[in-house]
Amino acid sequence: MQPQDRSAATARLVVEPLDLNYSLRDKVYDALKQAIMAMNLYATREELRLDERQLSADLGVSRTPIREAISRLEQEGFVRVVQRRGVFVVRKSKREILEMITVWGALEGMAARLVTQHASDEEIAQLRRMFATFENDQLRAHIDEYSETNIRFHQKLLQLSRNELINQIASNLFAHMRSIRLKTIGEKDRAERSIIDHMNIIEALERRNTELAEKLARQHTLNLAEHVQNNVQYLD
Amino acid sequence: MQPQDRSAATARLVVEPLDLNYSLRDKVYDALKQAIMAMNLYATREELRLDERQLSADLGVSRTPIREAISRLEQEGFVRVVQRRGVFVVRKSKREILEMITVWGALEGMAARLVTQHASDEEIAQLRRMFATFENDQLRAHIDEYSETNIRFHQKLLQLSRNELINQIASNLFAHMRSIRLKTIGEKDRAERSIIDHMNIIEALERRNTELAEKLARQHTLNLAEHVQNNVQYLD
DNA sequence: TTTTTGTATCTGGTATACTAAATACCAGGG
DNA sequence: CCCTGGTATTTAGTATACCAGATACAAAAA
Numbered sequence: 001m002q003p004q005d006r007s008a009a010t011a012r013l014v015v016e017p018l019d020l021n022y023s024l025r026d027k028v029y030d031a032l033k034q035a036i037m038a039m040n041l042y043a044t045r046e047e048l049r050l051d052e053r054q055l056s057a058d059l060g061v062s063r064t065p066i067r068e069a070i071s072r073l074e075q076e077g078f079v080r081v082v083q084r085r086g087v088f089v090v091r092k093s094k095r096e097i098l099e100m101i102t103v104w105g106a107l108e109g110m111a112a113r114l115v116t117q118h119a120s121d122e123e124i125a126q127l128r129r130m131f132a133t134f135e136n137d138q139l140r141a142h143i144d145e146y147s148e149t150n151i152r153f154h155q156k157l158l159q160l161s162r163n164e165l166i167n168q169i170a171s172n173l174f175a176h177m178r179s180i181r182l183k184t185i186g187e188k189d190r191a192e193r194s195i196i197d198h199m200n201i202i203e204a205l206e207r208r209n210t211e212l213a214e215k216l217a218r219q220h221t222l223n224l225a226e227h228v229q230n231n232v233q234y235l236d
Numbered sequence: 237m238q239p240q241d242r243s244a245a246t247a248r249l250v251v252e253p254l255d256l257n258y259s260l261r262d263k264v265y266d267a268l269k270q271a272i273m274a275m276n277l278y279a280t281r282e283e284l285r286l287d288e289r290q291l292s293a294d295l296g297v298s299r300t301p302i303r304e305a306i307s308r309l310e311q312e313g314f315v316r317v318v319q320r321r322g323v324f325v326v327r328k329s330k331r332e333i334l335e336m337i338t339v340w341g342a343l344e345g346m347a348a349r350l351v352t353q354h355a356s357d358e359e360i361a362q363l364r365r366m367f368a369t370f371e372n373d374q375l376r377a378h379i380d381e382y383s384e385t386n387i388r389f390h391q392k393l394l395q396l397s398r399n400e401l402i403n404q405i406a407s408n409l410f411a412h413m414r415s416i417r418l419k420t421i422g423e424k425d426r427a428e429r430s431i432i433d434h435m436n437i438i439e440a441l442e443r444r445n446t447e448l449a450e451k452l453a454r455q456h457t458l459n460l461a462e463h464v465q466n467n468v469q470y471l472d
Numbered sequence: 473t474t475t476t477t478g479t480a481t482c483t484g485g486t487a488t489a490c491t492a493a494a495t496a497c498c499a500g501g502g
Numbered sequence: 503c504c505c506t507g508g509t510a511t512t513t514a515g516t517a518t519a520c521c522a523g524a525t526a527c528a529a530a531a532a
């Protein structure tokens with residue numbers, strides 16, 4: 001730093017380590033996943049093909065990282081690659097959706113169980129605070145915010161379980177569920193029912209009632225499965 | 237067939253459709269996965285690297301399908317790819333193992349629940365028959381077969397749930413668990429305990445007692461988690 | 473001797489060229 | 503007219519060449 005002092009101590013710049021491990025493949029993956037999730041898949045019925053060469057031109061990279069990204073998306077169930085035919089965006093069947101919700105229910109129940117065993121009172125209190133806005137008769141006024149809070153509640157519950165694997169699997173399921181517009185949630189009576197369920201779950205967590213919390217969390221999700229089963233027609 | 241008859245009906249050869257969709261990538265994937273699972277990972281502590289170019293030479297294919305297979309293995313958690321460093325076989329930490337067993341428990345509980353609702357009596361009877369060999373005091377004589385039956389029981393239970401997603405996730409977990417030699421299962425008293433658990437689960441299934449079957453199946457797996465937690469040291 | 477710095481080599485990442493199969497279209501024969 | 507088979511085109515799959523960063527080690531400086 002000071003050239004006249006040849007024996008200067010080496011200066012220590014405070015710098016963040018650069019994020020390597022973030023290759024073209026990952027960028028392409030993010031871009032494609034986001035694009036797929038944004039495309040409101042279930043509004044149409046035609047086959048949606050991804051053209052490797054087109055994407056290569058559009059994104060300005062070669063086919064290689066694109067193929068690697070596609071291969072990952074295939075693994076996660078977002079696209080299907082058919083030899084010499086093309087890459088197609090996957091539409092989940094109603095059955096597959098129901099299976100996903102069922103697995104979600106199993107994970108959420110287990111997460112609730114773990115929360116009663118491992119989370120602090122303060123952490124559980126965070127869950128309750130999320131619903132302060134909707135207490136009493138406030139729900140009607142904030143119904144539009146509720147959907148977001150609903151999602152955050154479930155994510156927080158999973159997170160408090162401190163089981164990374166549960167979170168990882170659930171977040172993949174969630175990505176699929178999200179791309180289906182489960183507008184059904186928005187119905188007012190279901191929102192009220194949903195809030196009651198959540199409050200009951202929170203209460204069971206606060207009381208550290210492991211069996212009850214697990215059962216309520218699981219059942220809450222299985223109720224959604226039943227509702228989808230009975231009321232969703234726009235899947236095949 | 238008969239050349240003299242120029243107007244012969246077109247002959248209909250009975251042939252199986254060839255299995256396409258089985259590319260080099262898939263073959264390499266199978267080969268690598270099998271090799272990894274066979275390598276008794278946890279006996280040593282040194283870093284195990286996979287050399288793309290070496291594999292390319294050994295398997296006689298170019299790096300491309302090898303990289304695609306590796307990328308899939310990475311997704312499934314069997315290897316870790318570090319930019320410009322190499323591809324390393326992943327050893328799961330004790331914590332990760334416990335998380336996997338926990339998820340397994342959630343799935344198995346849900347599977348049991350589904351079996352009480354959807355499986356036929358005959359299907360459930362298949363489960364009971366699997367243990368005919370070990371009835372009464374036969375266990376001691378067949379203890380070496382038991383491990384295999386144990387595994388088959390759990391796979392069959394999952395299969396009878398008729399939930400493909402559960403099976404898919406579980407089979408990946410299983411692949412990981414298998415590569416850890418959970419020798420602990422072989423202990424005689426645990427095998428006896430395990431058989432009793434299985435019989436109780438089967439009984440609950442037969443009686444279509446949903447809640448009980450789920451609880452027993454879940455608890456059986458969580459007991460394994462606790463046992464690993466307390467008795468397995470050779471991880472980290 | 474110790475520390476720094478240049479450099480050869482090895483790594484996975486990317487771009488590009490080529491292969492083979494699926495498809496669509498077209499021409500010729502019935 | 504219809505049907506068959508050839509063929510051009512388009513697809514994903516694969517092979518190969520090259521790139522840049524990480525590492526190890528040697529050479530040079532202190």
